[in-house]
Amino acid sequence: MSYFLFRRLLSLLLTLLLATIVIFAVLEIVPGDPARLMLGINATEDAVAALREQLGLNQPLLTRYFSWIGGLLQGDLGRSFTYSSSVGELIGERIWVSLPLALLALTLSTVIAVPVGLYAAARRGRASDTAIMAATQFGIAIPNFWFALLLVYLFAIVLRWVPAGGFPGWEAGIWPALKALALPAIALALPQAAILSRIARSALIEVLGEDFIRTARAKGLTRSQTLWHHALRNALIPVVTIMGLQFAFLLAGTIIIENVFYLPGLGRLVFQAITQHDLPVVQGTVLLLVASVVLTNFLVDLVYAWIDPRLRKTAQ
């Protein structure tokens, strides 16, 4: 492994460590008593106190941090305050909605954006390019939750092609599950596709202006040979960067979209947990999301190293 990747791995771990501290600290300063919420309006003080003791809320801060970290390392994320099941289990159930959703959206946006971006770059300055770029401007400006509202109205209420929301679970079969994820994935993907296609277009245009493209043409390659054999791979680097960022964005974007479509995913889990101050769930989910961002960035670096031989070299 090259030193470059080694260093990235190290910084990944460091970032994660710092993130645990930040997450823990931020949630500690939240005022209030989770035990009270769990028991509800009419619970007696005794019952609340008993529960506090049971949850270990009376222990000092550092002890709790280290026991949290200790648990993390053993794969134990603690128990939810509001659901009486373990955070790991909750996340384990929900990730099977959010992850496929984010991947579906990412695939969708890539499948749409890259060809569109390349087409526009190839037709740079012509009417079709201008039209595509104008459309992408709209795509970027549309809030995805608003777009989601329109999609539901059209496809679920008027046309009744797909359910308006909810998730039947993968055990109900691939097809119903995919149908339930279709609208959310489109709502998430389209604005992203707009951004990605712009990036793809400008990356390609930039590469096409490089000297080595002229060299290739001087060798007798046709325009399209140059495009396929020389330009594309070079243009991939910024596209991959943005895709990496988008994956993180899509995972987080599910917070709002999952609420619109009442999907039982991580986004809604964390949103509910935040509003209900269910600290273990918030901590666990936020850490997971942060870890996935950091990990995605690392994967992006691996892809770089795969694309770009200059990064493969070990330090000399």
Next chain:
Amino acid sequence: MTGQRSDTGERLPEAGSEPVGLARRLLASRAFLIGAIITLVILAMALISFLWTPYDVTKLVIANRLKPPSPSHLFGTDHFGRDIFSMIMVGSRNSIAVALVAVGIGMAIGVPLGAWAAAKRGIADDILMRTNDLIFAFPSILSAVMITAIFGPGAINAIIAIGIFNIPVFARLTRGGALSLWTREFVLAARVSGKGAARISIEHILPNITNLLIVQGTIQFSLGILAEAALSYVGLGAQPPMPSWGRMLFEAQTMMAIAPHMAIFPGLAIILTVLGLNLMGDGLRDALDPRLRETK
């Protein structure tokens, strides 16, 4: 050779930032003109709303509720009988203010930090960049939701939540721009004249990255408007009776079937504003960066 990923958008101003040529190029840019006109209209709407709106948006006339668009209510009325056009006017104030202040916070803190890191390099730089990485590792919507949910919903907290994520953006941009300027010969010349890092940053570095900052500023501004809308949409942004576009959408969503106009108009307002700002930003970038204009 260890490679480093270059931050996107780190283009340095070269020739062609002279005021006269710039104005001419801006006026020749269709994107900029359309964007600027849209933005000006929205701004004018926000300003006029301080003096006049067709109807009072704090007064609820329940009997008048859910009226479809008509000459007396251009965009119809909402479930409390308020005039949606007036609410969009007043709401623009909120969107613009929140986004603007958030970007302002980001610039006011991020730019000096970035300039400082580029001038000092070494440890200061490392700490800044690691902190940036850390902040970037938290998906911004998630953190904004956390911040506003924990400290209570409201415009001020929304500003802070959005502002925090603007800091690393500007810090990174400034640092990137400044780093490459620090190797330029005119900076060397200033150093040979005995000028210190702070003075050089102010006299030579910052003026030469204002273009970058302005372009990024418009982009962040439009992102701020979207972020504010998203926060308000989940009920964490501006609070009633202050109308806000995101809240209007939130309220409209259950009424799509009976009053789609409640969702359509605020949505269009957001789209138009963001579109205007983005077009303006694009136009500015093209005009400020001559390299992008060259066609091959």
Next chain:
Amino acid sequence: KDTLVMGVVLEPPHLDPTAGAAAAIDEVVYANVFEGLTRINENGEVMPALAESWEVSEDGKTYTFKLRSGVKFHDGTDFDAEDVKFSLDRARADDSTNAQKGLFSAIESVEVSDPQTVVVTLSNPAGSFLFNMGWGDAVIVAPESADGNKENPVGTGPFKFSNWAKGSAIEITRNDGYWGDAVALSKATFRIIPDAAAATNALLAGDVDAFANFPAPEALPQLEADPRFAVVQGSTEGETILSTNNSKAPFSDIRVRQAIAHTIDRQAIIDGAMFGQGTPIGTHFAPHHPAYKAELIDTYPHDIEKAKALLAEAGFPEGFKATLQLPPPTYARRGGEIIASQLREIGIDLEIIPVEWKQWLEGPFKGDYDLTIVSHTEPLDIGIYANPDYYFKYDSKELQDVIAKLNVTADTEERYKLMGEAQTIISKDAVNGYLFQLAKSGVWNAKIEGLWKNSPVQANDLTGVHWND
């Protein structure tokens, strides 16, 4: 068709009704999975359940319950008097986490006289004891399975718990070994849909068959017009009130409270916030109850001039500023906006602070607030006004005497009279702003029969539900 998908707004934190206050728990398991000694029917009457019959001693202190025989828990263990003793003792123990320990506070002892008979002795007569035993918090659980009920509830009811996809749905299936009449449904799914818009869409798209408590009143006209759906208006025990901090100036001044009462336009709130769904109330009592005093609605008629005069008399001719904290439900958030707009007419400038339930419990509910809006859904809960520490901070000797008398009265006529007196006192004192009784708008597929119209307790009793096709 013998399956049902039921929409519920809130996901229960867990499924043990004896260890949490959340209404969402009862909405799933009450009467379906768990049963108590008694049960409350659709009309709020006390009916026998696991107790076939009972006898009350002369002094009203001793209750002898005759238990049903041949009842088995879902895990196959037998139900008998020991289970009853276990359940009641567990609920009232010192380390109990039962959210409604107050229900059991009157119990002095629980004795098993034979496997089918339980004798409960009270320390003082309690008129509502049988009703209390019908609450979800008083259901009978088995010692073998009690600890696991949160995740895997084991009761005696007509349905067995089968699956819970967290965040998504809870599934129960027919219990073939049920002691009573077999239920028509083979499976029922409670799908969790917290968002009002999503709820509407889910119904329209046919994803959900029924919403016993439909959260989006604005969509009702549309659903009513749709022949696929039946829209049923019922009553609830939810008195929606503008809770007022009676110990805090200026609200400690009765004239200020009266001014507010004169200003509030109930119909505008019902129309604006609930799209016409709800019954105006003038006191803290359910309108469908026989003891309800309807005339109290006119104690303080809508009169802005009078309100301004009262306010001036109280020393606030220009009005004043205060805060209004609003918990998440629509009735509070929307109603709050309307009330703020109405009070602005007499110069009271309310800052609206939306709060989550958590913050509401820690703030307003602990007495730290000016005004808030909340629906009190517990049945027959006027007694809370007798507690000066309750978050209204209302301290009235007159009322406390009436309630004390009520608590030891068993005779129904007498009880109703005392209830009426209490209603009048709090209405005259304008303790809170009395707004409206929360409507229960059930929306379901027109072919479904047997769902509750009213909700005297928060439950979705599916025992009698069947498809009509």
Next chain:
Amino acid sequence: MSLLSVENLSLSIRGKPILKEVDFRLEPGRITGLVGESGSGKSLTALSIMQLLPSGSRATGSIRFNGQELLDAGEETMCALRGDDIGMVFQEPMTALNPLKTIGEQVAEGIRIHAGASDREAQERAAAILDRVGLPRERFPLSRFPHELSGGQRQRVVIAMACAMRPKLLIADEPTTALDVLVQARILELLRELVAEDNMAMLFISHDLGVVAELADDIVVMRRGEVKEAGPAVTVLKNRKHPYTAQLAEASSHIPAQSKPWHSEACDAPLLAVENLICEYPGHRMSLFAKSPPFRAVDDVSFEMQDGEILGLVGESGCGKSTLSRAILGLMRPVSGKILSKGEVLNTPEIIDTKGIVHLAQAVFQDPYGSFNPRHTAERLVAEPLFLDRIASRTEKRGRVVEALESVGLAADDLGKYPHEFSGGQRQRLAIARAIVNHPRLIVADEPVSALDVSIRAQILDLIVELRERKGLAWLFISHDLSVVHALCDTVMVMQHGKIVEAGPARPLYAAPKQAYTKELISAAPDLDAALKSRLKSAKPERMKK
């Protein structure tokens, strides 16, 4: 019939005329040099032949290759010609190669396309041609990536690509401008061999008359898109019939006039003394725990300079010239060693006395545009070094600026102009004005003329000497161009790998270099006069026009 004949070629880009009626011919086996100042249209002429013009170009006239008209040839025809019969080498070896593909692939690609060869076959042929340009397979396997090669090696790869199909015509557009003199010499030799072996025609584009004089059989002189003169190289350069040719030739071998030869006055304390100076750059981090040792860019350098002396510092790229100049200017902290002026220590490794250095020395840099903040006026730019003097009054400041401007030949009118409103030569004058505004004793000039056209370069060299004569200024003149150093400097230091390997008065050192390295440097440096002389002498018959 000539291999390539360009007739009446005119070109305009988006309406702007660029080339006007260009005429010339290329013959097999002969090298034709295309010279002219920057912007004269050399590159666009070459691109016209390749039909790789920027969009919006309109070419008229005729370009015939082997009898085939290229201007109206279709894209397919051109693709078949490009890389097969016509090869092209570009200036910048760093960017001319695709960074993501191996050199083998890039060379083989053209072979596959044109010869229809299989992958294996193409690889074999690629290996052969790479071997031929001096990149034998054993040391440079085909799997190397461009970034694993040095600049000169990369240029060889580009040449290999251009020559892979043994083209009839090779166009080389400034193929050595970005390279070091030593590397340049080797590449030129390679090109010459390839032409001779394959009997190619070559169009060699350069702005450096010295190089062309050494290499070319024929020459075409261009200016502002027009051909001014053409003919056999030696004759044209010798006779300098056309005034423009004369001007170019004169400028490229310009020696500034000196009223009296400089000689060191024996004075006790030198203006600048550098003692045992060592400068290092921190090493790369290799792993978490290990760092490579620091890179020593200046290694134990000592020298002295007297008032009014012009000291030339030469050496190949990367030998540490700029690093040394930075240390002297106080821009960089040396690891050890001393810098003294008139016996006074200006630095210890820990402290740099900025103020002392500022008053002693100022700097002029290579890039005349990049050395100015584009947003400041000439007045503000030139006044920058007065910052430490704390001259209070604006008028006094302006007086000093005007004085400096006038002494470099600019006028007081120029005060309000912005850098882009000056020409390249004027900008470099402005840079010098800035350097002299606070009356330093010494100016450190790092490659001050390498970015300039020959004619402008001559003017600046004159100005340097003039300022020395008028003000007694001393110059530390850094350059990789030995002919310039030769013409200008009193004393010369030769640097290699951070060390001074040879130093002494300029003339004797040039006449009789002691070190092999110095010899190599001198012989590699293209020099117009020397080249002409040697070619006239050895008058190779096979290279004379038939």
